[in-house]
Ligand SMILES: Cc1cc2nc3c(=O)[nH]c(=O)nc-3n(C[C@H](O)[C@H](O)[C@H](O)COP(=O)(O)O)c2cc1C
């Protein structure tokens with residue numbers, strides 16, 4: 111019998127040496143003449159512990175981490191003693207407080223199964239959602255997603271069921287399901303983890319969406335910065351076809367559905383849904399005016415469901431367990447769970463899926479353990495580059511679309527980026543303007559030109575030049591950006607800029623003097 | 628991991644070859660919205676998309692040269708000049724900034740100034756935001772970077 115080890119193939123593990131760890135374990139096993147079965151699982155999402163090696167033992171899986179390649183021989187000796195002692199032994203991973211406190215509905219399998227084994231997928235509950243969907247039929251699928259309360263996880267929080275209904279009701283020769291896997295927000299990696307760690311889940315979600323609306327073709331638009339996710343999908347799709355999850359008779363139904371992976375080319379704005387469609391059609395990623403909505407005239411002018419990876423990946427659970435099982439979690443109009451991503455200068459960074467309603471303070475301090483540097487946390491940017499910077503005084507804000515909006519913030523795709531007290535918010539505000547300038551699609555003047563001007567004016571503020579007048583200019587520019595932008599790249603850049611000004615005036619020279627007067 | 632292997636093999640780009648380019652374009656042309664897949668395929672083969680490629684792409688896909696040019700210049704990934712043998716794409720986004728990314732970027736800029744084997748480019752997030760600073764080195768993700776670790780990685784490339 112061979113010894114089964116798990117060494118994550120997730121890009122975040124590979125980036126800190128997981129491939130080398132796997133190779134070193136293999137070499138050590140050869141020397142000891144033992145047969146190894148190394149599974150390249152997804153990541154559990156506890157990144158401080160990567161490379162997290164797990165050993166299958168009589169008492170379940172035992173983890174060791176973080177493991178460097180040099181530690182492989184000693185680790186193998188411990189592993190051979192049925193999960194024996196080793197300085198880096200962490201016990202059963204699921205008992206780690208960081209994992210034990212989560213409610214993993216979407217991430218139930220990630221880090222546990224072999225991502226490319228359809229057998230593993232099925233044994234761990236996969237495909238039951240599709241089976242239910244086939245039995246229920248299109249209108250009941252739409253009804254289930256609608257009553258689950260699922261809202262788009264890509265940022266805008268639009269009800270997913272309504273999108274499905276609109277496309278289902280449209281009459282057209284061809285309909286499409288497009289998965290937005292552009293995941294451009296800094297501080298986010300949940301889409302990537304699903305694509306690498308549980309790709310069949312996304313494919314199943316897309317297939318169910320296809321059945322619901324009568325679409326036969328799907329595209330997954332993945333950013334080029336994610337080579338491992340692209341590779342995992344390219345390998346999972348043929349397996350999914352062979353298993354009947356895709357193909358002429360999806361899930362044993364009379365309906366066809368298939369998907370194709372398309373790779374982006376390094377443009378943040380292509381995460382915006384209409385720019386993404388332009389890009390898929392082979393054009394510059396420029397934002398389209400709405401209407402028409404993609405649900406009416408989307409890809410190649412046809413009715414199109416376009417959703418984020420996490421929205422689509424939530425659908426199999428909703429079908430398998432029922433809309434209520436999902437809807438029972440959450441608060442207010444934010445139903446279900448959110449895979450929150452703890453990033454930046456944080457001690458326990460990683461993927462934390464939990465019901466809506468957890469406060470920002472719980473996430474950053476209790477779960478995240480505060481700043482990794484050991485210094486006080488000064489600011490937290492939630493929701494990517496277009497999200498606001500919040501100070502610790504706003505840590506009582508619950509993770510909820512409306513609660514963040516009420517405080518001039520947004521939860522976006524669920525990224526939480528922590529900064530310690532060495533951060534200068536004037537520089538962060540400047541970066542927000544610079545990022546907008548770099549990534550602008552160029553259609554609107556305020557976004558294309560105003561952002562460049564904004565960065566220049568903030569430079570002047572930083573160097574102490576006519577600070578008060580220049581701050582007024584920045585506020586003016588933000589006003590123009592907000593009103594004169596076609597999409598949220600220009601329209602939301604004021605969130606990080608104005609929140610920095612409002613909550614951290616001490617970083618903007620004269621503002622400090624003003625506040626003191 | 629086939630795609631990783633392909634984009635990781637930056638050192639083995641071929642010299643421009645119009646016949647081979649035409650075959651590469653032809654192989655992707657059947658796709659709906661084929662232009663991005665075509666430009667990616669050319670980039671994988673030649674490391675860039677030279678001006679000579681534009682008319683071939685345009686005529687094969689039955690679009691104007693201006694359209695091809697417009698797309699080629701819009702996306703950060705496409706290059707019109709031959710690349711250096713190695714590419715370091717260093718993340719400059721917020722979560723990496725919060726973990727010392729800007730100091731590392733300044734160091735990398737100094738270290739690679741005038742370097743004719745490793746090109747330095749900025750990228751904005753690689754999805755490695757709890758393990759930053761992060762980068763793609765010849766298409767391979769690397770994280771928990773500091774000057775010493777980056778130096779070691781670059782030294783491996785120089786060998
Ligand atoms: C500049 C910009 C970038 C965006 N980037 C992404 C992205 O990377 N991924 C994503 O799912 N949505 C992104 N969005 C939101 C999409 O436009 C759209 O709302 C989303 O794909 C809808 O899917 P959902 O309803 O499942 O969230 C972005 C929007 C803007 C304005």
Ligand code: SF4
Nearest residue numbers: 551553554557597600
């Ligand atoms: S706001 Fe900026 S990115 Fe959005 S459509 Fe206008 S120019 Fe393009």
Ligand code: FES
Nearest residue numbers: 718723753755756
């Ligand atoms: S911000 Fe650098 S990897 Fe995400």
